[in-house]
Amino acid sequence: MPNAPHRATVRRRAILAAALAGSLGSLTGCGIRLESDAPHIPGIKTQGPPPDQKSLRRLQDELDAAIRAASKTSSSESKSESSAWAGKLATLHRTQRRRLAAVMATQGMTPVSTASPSSRPNTDLGPLHSVEQEAARGIGSLASLSARNLPMAASIVVTQSAGADLLGHPAESSGGKPPNADQVTAILPSLRAAIYAFEEIIAKTPLKDRKRAEATLTPLRATRATWEASLGKDVPQSPDGFALPVQPTTDARRRTLAQRVLTDLIDACAGQVVATRADRSAFVGLTALWADATAQLWRWGATPTAFPGLSPVE
Helix, strand or coil, X not given: CCCHHHHHHHHHHHHHHHHHHHXXXXXXXXXXXXXXXXXXXXXCCECCCCCCHHHHHHHHHXXXXXXXXXXXXXXXXCCCHHHHHHHHHHHHHHHHHHHHHHHHXXXXXXXXXXXXXXXXXXXXXXXXXXXXXXXXXXXXHHHHCCCCCHHHHHHHHHHHHHHHHHCCCCCCXXXXXXXXXXXXXXXXXXXXXXXXXXXXHHHCCCHHHCHHHHHHHHHHHHHHHHHHHHHHHHCCCCCCCCCCCCCCCCHHHHHHHXXXXXXXXXXXXXXXXXXXXXXXXXXXXXXXXXXXXXHHHHHCCCCCCCCCCCCCCC
């Protein structure tokens, strides 16, 4: 027969076991989940990784690959234009990499690159261009990101698309279409204003110096035509003209005007990107214009920024 102290110990254990069972039942009934790194307790689900983690880690890998490739390009082509852009792009991507890691950390993601880099095509375009071009081609995969991460991620890949363009061969993402009517209507005034400004720039530029402005204007006109057609009979009437913030009477003024209207267009695109979330085709269509405007802005002498169209983060 158990003695009194032994019986007391048995009773205490039974009470503790019943209390734990009751607590587990209460927790599971309320849908409580443990953090992913918490010790496993039977009956309670362990929280999975944050939903954006896989895409953002892949973006980290792409930035790491671009930074490495830029270093190789800079060292192998020390006096070329590609080398100059490689240095600028490497600086951008390092800033983006730091910001991406900080954002991931605040959302409970481990900011460590773990995914294996995707296979790179064997081309003769040079390592940096290949990396930038492949990242840009995959931009549509970001459309499913959460609203808080989509603008940052999209702007990073926009710069990679612009980088590929500046290195000689723009990347093309298939499956794009104009955004929906509300987004097209929101961006169209900035697009039309940019086209009007470049028409004025061309008119005020000597014939022999018009090539850059004409190269900027041509894709903008094509996008305007496609987007206006998507609105059908609901397309808003275009004004006869726009008030120019700068009169393009000199080379310096023409450059300033080009930068102003392209910056406005970039801001308009970035402001609508969240509205295209989960609509891959609309997202690809919008970011294609965003990337083209960014590449053209840099061609017109603007200092490249890490997150074009987004407010600076302290």
